[in-house]
Each structure stands twice: as C-alpha cells, then as structure tokens.
Amino acid sequence: MRRRAILGYGAGGVAALGLTLLAGWWQVDGPGALAREDDGRPLPLTAMEFDLVDHEGRPVSPDMLVGRPSLVFFGFTFCPDVCPTTLADISGWLDELGAAANELNVVFITVDPERDDVEAMAEYVGYFHPAIRGWTGSEEQIARAAEGFRATYERATTDSGDYTMNHTSSVFLFDAAGRSVSTIDYHEPREFAVPKIRRAMEQETEGAT
Amino acid sequence: MKHVARSTLVALLLTPVLATGALAGSEDVVVENAWSRASIGTSRPGAAYMEIRNAGDEAVTLTGLQSDLAMMSEIHRVTTDARGVSTMAPAGAIVIAPEETVAVAPGVMHVMLMHLRRPMQEGESFPLTLTFLDGGEVTVAVPVLGIAARGPEG
Numbered sequence: 214m215r216r217r218a219i220l221g222y223g224a225g226g227v228a229a230l231g232l233t234l235l236a237g238w239w240q241v242d243g244p245g246a247l248a249r250e251d252d253g254r255p256l257p258l259t260a261m262e263f264d265l266v267d268h269e270g271r272p273v274s275p276d277m278l279v280g281r282p283s284l285v286f287f288g289f290t291f292c293p294d295v296c297p298t299t300l301a302d303i304s305g306w307l308d309e310l311g312a313a314a315n316e317l318n319v320v321f322i323t324v325d326p327e328r329d330d331v332e333a334m335a336e337y338v339g340y341f342h343p344a345i346r347g348w349t350g351s352e353e354q355i356a357r358a359a360e361g362f363r364a365t366y367e368r369a370t371t372d373s374g375d376y377t378m379n380h381t382s383s384v385f386l387f388d389a390a391g392r393s394v395s396t397i398d399y400h401e402p403r404e405f406a407v408p409k410i411r412r413a414m415e416q417e418t419e420g421a422t
Numbered sequence: 423m424k425h426v427a428r429s430t431l432v433a434l435l436l437t438p439v440l441a442t443g444a445l446a447g448s449e450d451v452v453v454e455n456a457w458s459r460a461s462i463g464t465s466r467p468g469a470a471y472m473e474i475r476n477a478g479d480e481a482v483t484l485t486g487l488q489s490d491l492a493m494m495s496e497i498h499r500v501t502t503d504a505r506g507v508s509t510m511a512p513a514g515a516i517v518i519a520p521e522e523t524v525a526v527a528p529g530v531m532h533v534m535l536m537h538l539r540r541p542m543q544e545g546e547s548f549p550l551t552l553t554f555l556d557g558g559e560v561t562v563a564v565p566v567l568g569i570a571a572r573g574p575e576g
C-alpha cells in the first residue's frame with residue numbers, strides 16, 4: 214500500500230482561505246470588478262491600454278505587439294520557482310522553434326515594480342532566450358496591464374519576513390492580429406506548449422485573408 | 423483531508439509493530455538528483471530541487487532543512503488554482519512512506535533558500551542537511567546550475 218500523508222496543512226489552509234477572500238474582494242469590489250461580466254479571457258491587444266518601459270528603458274505599449282504573434286506572461290524576478298521555471302520553459306520552446314522564434318513577441322511583465330526596475334529586469338532576462346523582453350513600469354500601469362490580460366496578483370508575506378507575489382502563471386498567446394488565441398497553463402503538460410505556439414503563429418496567415 | 427492526513431500519521435507513529443528490522447528510519451533515506459539555480463546576488467531567495475527516497479520499510483518524516491548558504495531553508499509547495507494563480511506555501515512536515523520517493527521538483531515543490539549568506543554561483547555546490555523526526559540527518563551536496571536550468575542535467 215502506498216500512501217503519503219502531509220502535515221502542516223494548517224498554514225496552507227489559512228493562506229488558501231486568505232486567497233479565497235482576496236479573490237472575492239478582487240472580483241466584487243476590487244479592480245477585478247470591471248472584468249466581472251466577461252469570460253475571463255484576455256482582451257484583444259488592440260483593446261488594451263497601458264504604458265510601460267522595456268528592459269532597455271524604451272517606452273512600450275500593447276499596440277506595439279500587434280502585427281506579430283505574441284506570448285505574454287506575468288511574474289517577478291524575486292520569484293524563486295514558478296518564474297524561472299516558466300522563463301526556462303519558454304526559452305526551451307523558443308529554441309525548439311528555431312528561426313521562427315524571431316517572428317514572435319515574447320514579453321515578461323513584472324507584477325513587482327517596487328523591486329523590478331529596468332536594471333533588474335535587464336539583468337534577469339539576460340539569462341534567458343534573447344527573444345524575451347522584460348516590461349516594467351508604475352504600479353498603476355501594471356495594474357491596468359494585468360486587468361487587460363485578466364491576470365491577477367497580490368503581495369504575500371513569507372516566513373522569512375520578506376514578501377512574495379502570488380500571480381497568474383499562465384502564458385497568454387495572441388495571434389498577429391492581437392486576438393487572444395489560447396493560454397499555456399503552468400500545470401499543463403509542457404509538450405502541449407510548442408504546438409499551441411505554432412497554432413497561434415498559423416493564425417497569422419488565416420487572419421490576413 | 424487534513425484529518426485524514428493527521429490520522430494517517432498518528433496511525434504510523436502508534437504502530438511500532440511495523441518496526442521489524444534493526445535498521446530503519448532516516449538511515450534509509452536516499453537523496454538523489456539534487457540541483458539548484460544560480461542566484462543574482464543575495465537579495466533574491468534561491469530554490470533547490472531533489473528526489474527524497476525512503477528505501478526503508480518504515481515511514482519517515484522530514485521535519486526541516488538547514489544550510490550554511492541561507493539563514494532559513496524550508497520546503498514550499500506550489501499550488502495553481504482554477505484561475506491560473508500560483509501560490510507557494512510551506513509544505514510542513516513531509517511523511518515519506520516506505521519505498522516512496524518525494525519529488526521536490528519545479529512546479530510542485532522547492533526548497534526555498536531565504537536570506538542567502540553568499541551568492542549561489544554556477545559550478546559550485548553547497549551542503550544541505552535534511553532533518554527527520556527520529557533525530558536522523560541526511561546531508562547532500564547540491565550542485566548550483568545556471569539560472570535557466572530546467573533539471574538536474576541543466
């Protein structure tokens with residue numbers, strides 16, 4: 214008989230309850246209230262409005278992504294596990310796509326602008342595939358960006374007294390016209406990822422006709 | 423769920439009948455495929471991964487971790503909810519049944535290394551000590567791979 218018992222569910226349970234309450238607040242009274250009536254899918258990039266800067270300090274906005282298929286995801290550079298795993302996975306997918314990766318926009322938007330300034334983003338993305346761009350900016354503009362992608366994030370305190378960010382870990386895929394095509398969820402089998410990206414890239418030609 | 427987990431542990435603890443061999447407990451724990459990612463400086467927390475196998479015939483309980491690399495080390499479990507939001511939280515004590523392997527792997531669990539005393543540099547390794555409920559300890563050398571590493575092979 215195989216069995217695995219895990220103690221210490223108490224802290225996790227309290228955290229989960231806190232998250233549930235927060236999610237409720239977010240949807241009912243918080244910034245998510247605006248998104249309450251929709252299907253939870255990201256808006257088209259053409260309908261989003263926010264102004265950020267990339268890791269080279271250049272102003273960027275969602276309209277700049279239109280014209281090429283895009284992969285967009287949220288994270289932060291102080292993230293020990295989920296974000297480096299996602300960035301490393303994406304780097305692997307881009308390697309697999311080879312030269313086709315040059316026809317994609319790949320954007321990592323921080324949810325922790327307090328610590329992730331332009332320099333921090335530049336150093337961090339420099340360790341991953343060169344196609345990956347890092348975007349940061351004011352808290353307000355990042356909140357607007359997250360709202361457009363229907364992504365959520367919140368600050369949480371760790372046992373060591375620091376803070377970490379809980380955030381939407383899905384990768385959002387858009388076609389060249391800026392329409393949301395699909396997402397790659399963090400827990401889904403990673404081998405589905407490259408076919409999904411290829412599909413988003415194929416929509417480019419279909420969208421043009 | 424919580425009650426089931428607790429009562430399972432209580433049952434295991436209260437059943438010394440199972441202890442047939444002379445050698446048992448944490449002496450039979452084998453840690454394999456340990457790896458970690460390099461850090462940028464010391465301000466960010468680090469993460470390490472490994473497989474913890476109980477090769478014995480008694481359940482063992484992992485209660486804590488220590489390393490001279492970080493002021494605080496603990497196992498965190500990552501959960502992703504229906505809306506795609508990922509959250510990490512301390513996993514607490516982990517009971518490993520006989521012949522079972524617990525995978526501390528990206529997307530599932532990680533050893534969170536908090537308040538680094540020195541940067542984690544690619545190519546180095548650091549000792550990590552796992553402490554078990556029976557007082558036993560297992561120390562493993564954890565290689566530091568690149569920041570973009572995806573597994574023990576790099």
Ligand SMILES: [Cu+2]
Nearest residue numbers: 293498510534
């Ligand atoms: Cu952690």
